[in-house]
Amino acid sequence: MRKMLRGLDDVSRRQFVSYAAKTCLGLGVMSPLAAQAAARSAGAARKPAKNVIYMFMNGGLSHLDTFDPKNNSEVSGPVSAISTNVSGIQLSENLPELAKQMDKIALIRSLTSNQGAHERGQYFVRTSHTPRGSVQHPALGAWTVKHGGRINPTLPSNVLIGGGGAHPGAGFLGSEFTPVRIGNPSAGLQNAHLPGSVNPDQFQRRLQLMERFDRPFTRKYEHRDVKTYTEFYDEAVRLMRSEDLVAFDISKESAEMREAYGNNRFGQATLLARRLVQNGVRYVEIEHGGWDTHANNFDAMPDRTAPVDQALATLLQDLDASGLLEETLIVLTTEFGRTPNINRDAGRDHHPRVFSSLLAGGGINGGQVYGKSDEKAYAAAENPVTVPDFNATIAYALGLQYDERVFAPSGRPFTMADDGKPVTDLFT
Numbered sequence: 001m002r003k004m005l006r007g008l009d010d011v012s013r014r015q016f017v018s019y020a021a022k023t024c025l026g027l028g029v030m031s032p033l034a035a036q037a038a039a040r041s042a043g044a045a046r047k048p049a050k051n052v053i054y055m056f057m058n059g060g061l062s063h064l065d066t067f068d069p070k071n072n073s074e075v076s077g078p079v080s081a082i083s084t085n086v087s088g089i090q091l092s093e094n095l096p097e098l099a100k101q102m103d104k105i106a107l108i109r110s111l112t113s114n115q116g117a118h119e120r121g122q123y124f125v126r127t128s129h130t131p132r133g134s135v136q137h138p139a140l141g142a143w144t145v146k147h148g149g150r151i152n153p154t155l156p157s158n159v160l161i162g163g164g165g166a167h168p169g170a171g172f173l174g175s176e177f178t179p180v181r182i183g184n185p186s187a188g189l190q191n192a193h194l195p196g197s198v199n200p201d202q203f204q205r206r207l208q209l210m211e212r213f214d215r216p217f218t219r220k221y222e223h224r225d226v227k228t229y230t231e232f233y234d235e236a237v238r239l240m241r242s243e244d245l246v247a248f249d250i251s252k253e254s255a256e257m258r259e260a261y262g263n264n265r266f267g268q269a270t271l272l273a274r275r276l277v278q279n280g281v282r283y284v285e286i287e288h289g290g291w292d293t294h295a296n297n298f299d300a301m302p303d304r305t306a307p308v309d310q311a312l313a314t315l316l317q318d319l320d321a322s323g324l325l326e327e328t329l330i331v332l333t334t335e336f337g338r339t340p341n342i343n344r345d346a347g348r349d350h351h352p353r354v355f356s357s358l359l360a361g362g363g364i365n366g367g368q369v370y371g372k373s374d375e376k377a378y379a380a381a382e383n384p385v386t387v388p389d390f391n392a393t394i395a396y397a398l399g400l401q402y403d404e405r406v407f408a409p410s411g412r413p414f415t416m417a418d419d420g421k422p423v424t425d426l427f428t
Contacts (some may be wrong), residue, residue: 047331048399049362050120051277054258059291060423062338067356083383086367094305097313110371110380113352121335138171141283143416156180185269188248270311295345329362388420398420
């Protein structure tokens with residue numbers, strides 16, 4: 001039997017597993033184990049993405065005013081839907097440039113969460129887990145590096161641009177997977193060069209002296225945190241001496257390219273993210289806030305969406321032209337959507353029951369919409385996707401074992417996507 005299965009192609013193996021589940025187990029649908037086996041079989045034939053550019057819209061991005069417009073004035077307000085370059089798919093008029101790139105994009109319009117508060121919702125989306133007082137769960141970037149490894153040995157493998165202090169970071173995985181934080185993308189990585197008062201010889205002598213002082217302690221206490229502390233210094237020194245450090249310097253880009261991405265913080269952060277993945281940084285997250293539009297939603301949205309629309313559309317074109325789009329997964333998501341009803345302050349309130357997110361590149365089949373909200377964008381009407389499902393889809397695109405168990409210091413097992421299952425229909 002095993003020899004026969006190995007001789008089958010991927011589609012045949014999936015068909016065999018499905019048939020066996022139905023006939024032997026009396027199931028009309030595949031069992032969870034068979035579904036996972038089929039997903040892995042399909043994934044094995046697909047070249048996984050190498051990098052991730054993950055754009056987090058902090059504050060609760062309104063799906064109605066961006067990716068899931070409705071031709072219903074009761075819920076849409078003054079915002080109209082526009083056609084895209086894919087027949088039958090519309091976006092909000094707030095996204096005219098992305099509408100021209102819809103053929104590269106897959107929208108998920110049926111995301112659903114059980115967390116309606118900002119901090120808990122953000123934690124859930126970034127980790128697949130709800131907050132617990134006894135454990136700090138790792139964010140997706142830390143999981144990605146843990147399971148996928150580094151690409152460039154001298155550059156950090158996990159970078160966060162513009163993130164706040166509430167980011168989960170590496171959680172229980174340890175500080176070696178913690179993202180390197182960049183505050184101002186135009187300033188790049190700070191404190192990565194020797195001060196003018198210290199020459200390379202002096203610096204080397206100081207490192208040797210520090211190592212002599214630390215040696216008795218590190219030998220006596222062979223603990224993971226002590227080892228990580230030493231490795232942190234070693235990695236920092238390698239980075240300072242690396243020729244690839246120039247990846248953090250967006251001034252090396254032409255004025256035309258910087259203008260194309262947008263002369264604003266989000267545009268320059270997106271350009272920096274492109275430079276980083278080109279140089280072997282596996283995971284780059286950009287945090288962009290200001291979406292908590294409880295009041296004056298319709299006045300605020302055009303100004304908030306314009307930088308995202310310009311930068312993301314340019315990134316898609318840029319990566320496509322350079323041939324890097326297939327190996328770079330682009331994610332745009334948020335913690336929850338906004339209510340279809342418009343409150344008395346002309347705003348929208350928190351709404352976790354349904355919202356939208358975007359995927360592109362990394363083997364994603366562009367020009368499609370997965371799932372559907374109801375006529376008022378109040379709840380998922382077709383193919384609901386949970387937050388863990390969404391994160392399992394990201395892991396699947398990267399060829400990672402999203403259900404591999406890793407033990408926290410307390411001894412409890414956790415996985416990258418909790419109990420989520422990938423939406424394999426999104427892939428070519």
